[in-house]
Amino acid sequence: MPRILVIGSGGREHALLHALAQSPRKPELLCAPGNAGTELLAENIPVAADDIEGILRLAKDRAVDMVVIGPEVPLVLGLADRLNEAGVAAIGPSAAAAQLEGSKAFAKDFMARHAVPTAASQTFELDDVDEAKAYLAKHALPIVLKADGLAAGKGVIIAVSQEEAEAGLIALFDGAFGGAGARVVIEEFMQGEEASVFVLTDGRDYILLATAQDHKRIGEGDTGPNTGGMGAYAPASIVTDELMASIEEQIIRPVLEGMAEEGHPYRGILYVGLMITSVGPKVVEFNCRFGDPETQVVLPLLETDLLDVFEAMVEERIAGIDIRLKDGAASCVVLASEGYPGSYEKGKEINGFDEASKHAIVFHAGTKKDGDRIVTNGGRVLGITGLGEGLQEALNNAYVAADAIHFGGKTLRRDIGQKGLSHLNPV
Ligand code: AMP
Ligand code: GLY
Numbered sequence: 057m058p059r060i061l062v063i064g065s066g067g068r069e070h071a072l073l074h075a076l077a078q079s080p081r082k083p084e085l086l087c088a089p090g091n092a093g094t095e096l097l098a099e100n101i102p103v104a105a106d107d108i109e110g111i112l113r114l115a116k117d118r119a120v121d122m123v124v125i126g127p128e129v130p131l132v133l134g135l136a137d138r139l140n141e142a143g144v145a146a147i148g149p150s151a152a153a154a155q156l157e158g159s160k161a162f163a164k165d166f167m168a169r170h171a172v173p174t175a176a177s178q179t180f181e182l183d184d185v186d187e188a189k190a191y192l193a194k195h196a197l198p199i200v201l202k203a204d205g206l207a208a209g210k211g212v213i214i215a216v217s218q219e220e221a222e223a224g225l226i227a228l229f230d231g232a233f234g235g236a237g238a239r240v241v242i243e244e245f246m247q248g249e250e251a252s253v254f255v256l257t258d259g260r261d262y263i264l265l266a267t268a269q270d271h272k273r274i275g276e277g278d279t280g281p282n283t284g285g286m287g288a289y290a291p292a293s294i295v296t297d298e299l300m301a302s303i304e305e306q307i308i309r310p311v312l313e314g315m316a317e318e319g320h321p322y323r324g325i326l327y328v329g330l331m332i333t334s335v336g337p338k339v340v341e342f343n344c345r346f347g348d349p350e351t352q353v354v355l356p357l358l359e360t361d362l363l364d365v366f367e368a369m370v371e372e373r374i375a376g377i378d379i380r381l382k383d384g385a386a387s388c389v390v391l392a393s394e395g396y397p398g399s400y401e402k403g404k405e406i407n408g409f410d411e412a413s414k415h416a417i418v419f420h421a422g423t424k425k426d427g428d429r430i431v432t433n434g435g436r437v438l439g440i441t442g443l444g445e446g447l448q449e450a451l452n453n454a455y456v457a458a459d460a461i462h463f464g465g466k467t468l469r470r471d472i473g474q475k476g477l478s479h480l481n482p483v
């Protein structure tokens with residue numbers, strides 16, 4: 057019986073465990089550190105996701121066969137490299153390959169080297185503040201400023217005036233975003249609709265897993281600050297077969313070939329964040345891992361055994377895997393704590409799980425057990441995934457279940473999936 061350790065504590069990790077638990081081979085599941093939902097499927101072990109030495113010790117002490125790395129921080133810190141050196145299979149790219157997410161400047165330079173369509177941009181060092189200001193003055197508004205390093209989704213400023221752009225530049229250079237501001241990328245604002253494509257690759261071949269659309273802003277109608285993601289649905293109806301063919305040809309193949317040519321073949325999950333513009337798909341960002349909440353809609357549609365898929369990735373035979381997805385759609389509505397993505401309270405009792413589970417899958421994110429109760433323990437608390445023959449039915453199921461859950465300060469968006477419906481039923 058394979059023993060699998062999943063790293064992380066969000067809805068994504070609960071969804072990974074939920075999919076692995078369905079394998080007919082009944083793997084033994086561990087999770088570090090996990091949440092109140094992962095505890096229902098796996099043994100939670102209190103080792104933090106960025107404690108590289110702690111995870112290595114855990115993997116060896118418990119003779120783990122495979123480690124599935126959920127979040128980006130341990131990947132950028134080299135967890136996959138360290139596990140591989142220790143002879144433990146890891147799902148996730150090397151630190152060198154994870155730079156595609158870990159450094160926006162690396163990603164932009166890499167795309168320029170391989171002619172991958174993306175927003176025009178320039179990268180500035182702290183010493184170049186005056187040049188950066190001159191660049192801002194010369195370019196059209198709105199304009200986008202990005203901190204170079206990992207910033208948990210908070211290092212991006214879309215400035216609509218010169219004043220805002222200059223203030224944003226200073227804020228990013230001041231390290232306002234967790235010290236990630238030593239370099240700033242300034243890029244053209246792309247008009248269009250966003251979609252994500254998930255690619256599984258073993259370093260030699262790749263397969264397309266699925267498409268999804270996230271809802272990044274806290275407010276309905278895509279207003280207010282960016283969050284980790286307030287809901288998602290799959291498949292992303294904007295990505296037609298024809299569009300997918302050009303995404304593969306112009307983006308996915310050159311990226312994977314380019315990474316291999318440059319000596320750091322990409323192995324793992326590549327999340328390609330796209331803007332579908334009037335002149336075709338362009339890259340907004342890469343992530344070196346599954347998305348959260350996108351995983352909560354993609355994996356419930358997967359019919360192929362996820363354990364088989366992961367083993368094929370490790371054994372460099374991904375090309376032979378037949379990825380089967382259910383017909384129909386999935387949608388996930390995130391229930392957050394009031395105040396998120398700013399400050400919020402924790403420790404609110406959550407009720408309604410039994411009723412909600414009649415209509416949808418309840419994935420835990422920021423939750424923990426407190427005696428017999430389950431209480432809130434983070435900004436994003438639960439992800440409620442509804443399935444259906446079509447997107448509308450999936451949304452109905454997700455919202456009925458979301459309404460059955462109660463906790464103090466429960467916050468959600470009521471407009472998840474609306475853009476998807478508009479592509480399916482054009483007016
Ligand atoms: P990122 O962290 O690079 O994904 O940026 C966060 C969000 O900011 C994206 O999901 C987009 O909604 C928005 N964004 C980033 N870059 C651009 C751009 N060049 N044009 C328009 N929107 C962008
Ligand atoms: N939902 C966006 C992300 O996982 O980065």
